[in-house]
Each structure stands twice: as C-alpha cells, then as structure tokens.
Amino acid sequence: MTQLRPIVLGLIFLMLASPLGAMVTSTSNLADEHQPMNAEGWDKDIDVPTWRIGDEWVYDTNFDVAQLIAQANVSASLNALTGETSYEITDILFITIDGIQTLAYVLEIDGSFTSGNSGATLEGVSGRLNIGYQGEDLVRVRDLAVINSEFTLDVTFDPLNLGFLRQYIAEITFDTFYDPPKEKYDFPLHLGDQWYMPFQSGTGVTGTSDYFDPSEFDTSGGENNSWQITANGIPTDGSKNIQYTGCDDSYKINEVNATGVSLGYNWYCPAVRFNSWITITNAAGFTIDWLLKEYNPADSYGVSAGSTPGTRNVEIDIDMQFLATLPDSEQTLTASYTTSPSGTPQANKNLQIRYELDSHLASPTTDGNGEITHLLNVSDVVDTTPSSDDYTSNGVIVWDPATDIIGATTVVIDLSVVAVDLVAQADSIIVTRVREGESSILSRVTGYGALPGDMISFSIPAQNRGVLTSPATEMEVITPDGTSIRENIPAISSYSEQRITV
Structure with missing residues (x-):
C-alpha cells in the first residue's frame, strides 16, 4: 500500500481547500459571462446577511482525482468521489479579537464521500475508498469574515468492498487561524468591486497515519490576497448547474x-x-465542486428546501439614514423588530447595537411599534479590506441577546460624498480573455497578456458615487486604434452602476 501515499496526500491537500478556506487555481469556460448590466440600485439583498441557529445548507460534492493519480504514476485507479456536505449554524458566541469583543457564528460542517463499491483499485486490489469530514468554523457576524477553521479528515479503504477488512489510512485534524479574519466578501456587493487584504495565517496539524507525518502539513506565514466580483447571474460552469433553483442572482467572486x-x-x-457553488481545481490534478441542493433556514415559513428560502418568522430590519457618509459624521440608525406575516411589532425588547470596529455599544429598548432609533457616530475607523468602491465599509449589528436574533447592515464611508458624481471607475473594469474557448479573468496582479487569436473584452462601469440619482447620459470609449464607441447610459441611482461591454 505504499503507492497509496501520493493519492492520500492529494486528497488531504484537496480537503484543505475547503469552501471557507484558501482556494486554488480555476478557470471558466464561459465566453459570454459578462453582459451589459442595468443599474442595480442599493439593495439590502447584497448587504451582509444574517444567520440563525439551525440554518442549514446541503451541497452535492464531487471530487475528481483522475489526473492526480495519473501524475502520481502509481498502479491505482479511482472513480470520482461523491457525497454530500452539510453546513449548519449551531451557536452564536463572543470571541475576543485584538482586544475587541466580537460576535461570531459557529458553523459546523459535516461530509462523507466515497468512490462506491469497486470504485478504487490500489496495487491491484479493488475496493471502496471513503472520506469523512467534520469541521467547525468561526465566522464573524458583521461581515462573514473567517476567524478560525478546524476540521478532521478520516480516510479509509475497504479492500474487496468488505468493511471488516477496512484499512485506516489517516485521521488528521487541521486547525487554521486568520489574523485579521479573512474577508472573502466586502459588503455591500456590486459587480466589478475589487478589494484586497494582507493577513497572517497558520495551520497546526495533529493526528495519525501510517503513510506520512501529519506535522509536514504545518504552515505559517503572511498572505496578501485580492478579490473581484466578475459576474452576476445563474451560477454555472457552462456545462452543469446547481440543483437549487432559487439562486439566479448569484455573484461570482474570484480570488488571487x-x-x-x-x-x-x-x-x-x-x-x-x-454560497450557491464553489469550484476548486489544482495543477496537481484534482478538482472539487460544491453545488447547492438544499437550503433549510431556521425560524421561517413558506420554505421549499430546493427552491425558496421563505420568510423569517421574526426579523430585525435595519435602515441607515444615508447610503454613504463622511468619516466622523453622524447617522441615524433605525431598526424595526417585527413578527411575520402580520408585521406584529416586538415591543419592549431589550436590544444591543454593536459597532464593533469602533468598540461602540448601546442598549436601546423597542417602543410600542417595535422600533429603535440611535444616533451613530461612524468615527474614522477603517476595515482591513481596501477596495475600489469606498474608503471603508464597516458592519453594524442590532442583536437580541435573549433570542439570538440578529439584524445587520453596512456603513459605507466615502471621502467625497456629493449629490451626483459619475465616474468611469477604472479599478472596477472586468477584463476577460478567451483563448481556445476557455475564459479567464485578467487583472493588474495577473497581468494582461494576450496572444494573436485571443478575444479580449472589457466590462466598463459608469458608477454614480453621489447620493442622488444621476441623469441619463452617454459613455464614450476610445479604443487603442482610435475608434470611438458611444453607448447610452440610463439614469443611475445612488451608489449604483451601469456597464457597457466592448
């Protein structure tokens, strides 16, 4: 069984690339991924979501390790490993980060995957390869940043498909921290947004295996990753789609x-x-897909697990006075605490307002209409993700400690708040290169290399950085050969955009 080692190592590397952890190289075959978009407007659906204890997401999961085995040059074969992965919110708690008491979700992850009977052949012996995965992530409430990720991986092989002959290949636990917590989203989300963040991460590994030393997976060091939202629509790779039918307005977030x-x-x-879909591939020869099949939200009615999230029975809804504001300014925060579907107010409830980045706390009580108002000084604190579309975006939480019901929104701070400010935001341009039918996203980090025969397209935004709706106008683009292209731009609402593709 010594030739099993490269396969097991590859599978472990693959599992390390979990949906909430680091991701590895991937490309898309969608040549038409970027289409002209209408002005989005400010939509709470693209602001930070809130989770409840009992929320569950179920994903079809598929591992393809054929190339890994081929490159390992071993006498083995293996079908794609298939199974399900479930994510469930099991607790809401406090954790201290850099001296700040921080509200966090506990997200438990459980999965089991198998090659099926006779789906694996190792050194001439046919059988069944099994992987068990159990993990727990700490996720910051105000922005869904990952604080810590821990999981245990259990790999076994059943020769001749017989469980009593089971061979225990490895049982290993990985514990990874991120400092500061890793922000894979920068709410509110808009097509073309870019952000980056430097952070430290480290992984400690414990466990047992007859095929390798688990400590060889220990890692520690600095990283500096960047993200861009490159598509908005139905999640697909051009050949398959997710089972869940209610995610036609998904946002594709690329990371480099x-x-x-x-x-x-x-x-x-x-x-x-x-997430509705995560795809991970690696040059070592493995690919993994998580495709959403069910969403089971807690404390909700009108739910269809495969298509409709329904409506929360009780909800805290937050409104800020302005869409964006200057540093050190004051905004009125209004929150309503109601029961659906009748809209019955939750009166005389003791809530807590948490503006954690500034260590600001307040404890208002809802009035007879189930509402609170609070004058919030946004201060001059900044988040850890410099971005193309704002100076900083800071999460605000309104929380009922007695029931763990949470409302959240994002304070957007801009250094130049004006009535109307139309800009052609160069940092939000999406550059797509199609080479031999394969589409890749280019950026200043990846470089803008092209060869004869490549097709290059530019999705160019006109953004309204003002607080009032802009009038309809035109955008003119001058190509490198001097050609002038003019496109009509409709009225754009505050902090929204319209795109053209050339």
Whole structure:
C-alpha cells in the first residue's frame, strides 16, 4: 500500500481547500459571462446577511482525482468521489479579537464521500475508498469574515468492498487561524468591486497515519490576497448547474494571491444568504465542486428546501439614514423588530447595537411599534479590506441577546460624498480573455497578456458615487486604434452602476 501515499496526500491537500478556506487555481469556460448590466440600485439583498441557529445548507460534492493519480504514476485507479456536505449554524458566541469583543457564528460542517463499491483499485486490489469530514468554523457576524477553521479528515479503504477488512489510512485534524479574519466578501456587493487584504495565517496539524507525518502539513506565514466580483447571474460552469433553483442572482467572486495566481472562486447567492457553488481545481490534478441542493433556514415559513428560502418568522430590519457618509459624521440608525406575516411589532425588547470596529455599544429598548432609533457616530475607523468602491465599509449589528436574533447592515464611508458624481471607475473594469474557448479573468496582479487569436473584452462601469440619482447620459470609449464607441447610459441611482461591454 505504499503507492497509496501520493493519492492520500492529494486528497488531504484537496480537503484543505475547503469552501471557507484558501482556494486554488480555476478557470471558466464561459465566453459570454459578462453582459451589459442595468443599474442595480442599493439593495439590502447584497448587504451582509444574517444567520440563525439551525440554518442549514446541503451541497452535492464531487471530487475528481483522475489526473492526480495519473501524475502520481502509481498502479491505482479511482472513480470520482461523491457525497454530500452539510453546513449548519449551531451557536452564536463572543470571541475576543485584538482586544475587541466580537460576535461570531459557529458553523459546523459535516461530509462523507466515497468512490462506491469497486470504485478504487490500489496495487491491484479493488475496493471502496471513503472520506469523512467534520469541521467547525468561526465566522464573524458583521461581515462573514473567517476567524478560525478546524476540521478532521478520516480516510479509509475497504479492500474487496468488505468493511471488516477496512484499512485506516489517516485521521488528521487541521486547525487554521486568520489574523485579521479573512474577508472573502466586502459588503455591500456590486459587480466589478475589487478589494484586497494582507493577513497572517497558520495551520497546526495533529493526528495519525501510517503513510506520512501529519506535522509536514504545518504552515505559517503572511498572505496578501485580492478579490473581484466578475459576474452576476445563474451560477454555472457552462456545462452543469446547481440543483437549487432559487439562486439566479448569484455573484461570482474570484480570488488571487499576491503573485497573481488564481485561488478559485465562489458564487454568493443573496437568496440563501451564503454560497450557491464553489469550484476548486489544482495543477496537481484534482478538482472539487460544491453545488447547492438544499437550503433549510431556521425560524421561517413558506420554505421549499430546493427552491425558496421563505420568510423569517421574526426579523430585525435595519435602515441607515444615508447610503454613504463622511468619516466622523453622524447617522441615524433605525431598526424595526417585527413578527411575520402580520408585521406584529416586538415591543419592549431589550436590544444591543454593536459597532464593533469602533468598540461602540448601546442598549436601546423597542417602543410600542417595535422600533429603535440611535444616533451613530461612524468615527474614522477603517476595515482591513481596501477596495475600489469606498474608503471603508464597516458592519453594524442590532442583536437580541435573549433570542439570538440578529439584524445587520453596512456603513459605507466615502471621502467625497456629493449629490451626483459619475465616474468611469477604472479599478472596477472586468477584463476577460478567451483563448481556445476557455475564459479567464485578467487583472493588474495577473497581468494582461494576450496572444494573436485571443478575444479580449472589457466590462466598463459608469458608477454614480453621489447620493442622488444621476441623469441619463452617454459613455464614450476610445479604443487603442482610435475608434470611438458611444453607448447610452440610463439614469443611475445612488451608489449604483451601469456597464457597457466592448
């Protein structure tokens, strides 16, 4: 069984690339991924979502390791490993980060995957390869940043498909921290947004295996990753779709490291408050897909697990006075606490307002209409993700400690708040290169290389950085050969955009 080692190592590397952890190289075959978009307007659906204890997401999961085995040059074969992965919110708690008491979700992850009977052949022996996965992530409430990720991986092989002959290949636990917590989303989300963040991460590994030393997976060091939202629509790779039918307004978020190497992508679905699809591939020869099949929200009615999230029975809804504001300014925060579907107010409830980035707390009580108002000084604190579309975006939480019901929104701080400010935001341009039918997203980090025969397209935004709706106008683009292209731009609402593709 010594030739099993490369396969097991590859599978472990693959599992390390979990949906909430680092992602690895991937590309898309969608040549028509970027289409002209209508002005979005400010939509709460693209702001930070809130989760409840009991929320569950179920994903079809598929591992393809054929190329890994071929490159390992071993006498083995293996079908794609298939199974399900479930994510469930099991607790809401406090954790201290850099001296700040921080509200966090506990997200438990459980999965089991198998090659099926006779789906694996190792050194001439046919059988069944099994992987068990159990993990727990700590996720910051105000922005869904990952604080810590821990999981245990259990790999076994059943020769001749007989369980009593089972061979225990490895049982290993990985514990990874991110400092500061890793922000894979920068709410509110808009097509073309870019952000980056430097952070430290480290992984400690414990466990047992007859085939390798688990400590060889220990890692620690600095990273500097960047993200861009490159598509908005139905999550697909051009050949298959997810089973869940209610995520046609998903946002594709690509990630690259400091050297320009792609770290993969995920599709974020506002309707289910989480990801609808994650695809990960690696040059070592393995690919993994998580495709959403069910969403089971807690404390909700009108739910269809495969298509509709329904409506929360009780909800805290937050409104800020302005869409964006200057540093050190004051905004009125209004929150309503109601029961659906009748809209019955939750009166005399003791709530807590948490503006954690500034260590600001307040404890208002709802009035007879189930509402609170609070004058919030946004201060001059900044988040850890410099971006193309704002100075900083800071999460605000309104929380009922007695019931763990949470409302959240994002304070957008802009250094130049004006009535109307139309800009052609160069940092939000999406550059797509199609080479031999394969589509890749280019950026300043990856470089803008092209060869004869490549097709290059530019999705160019006109953004309204003002607080009032802009009038209809035109955008003119001058190509390198001097050609002038003019496109009509309709009225654009505050902090929204319209795109043209050339």
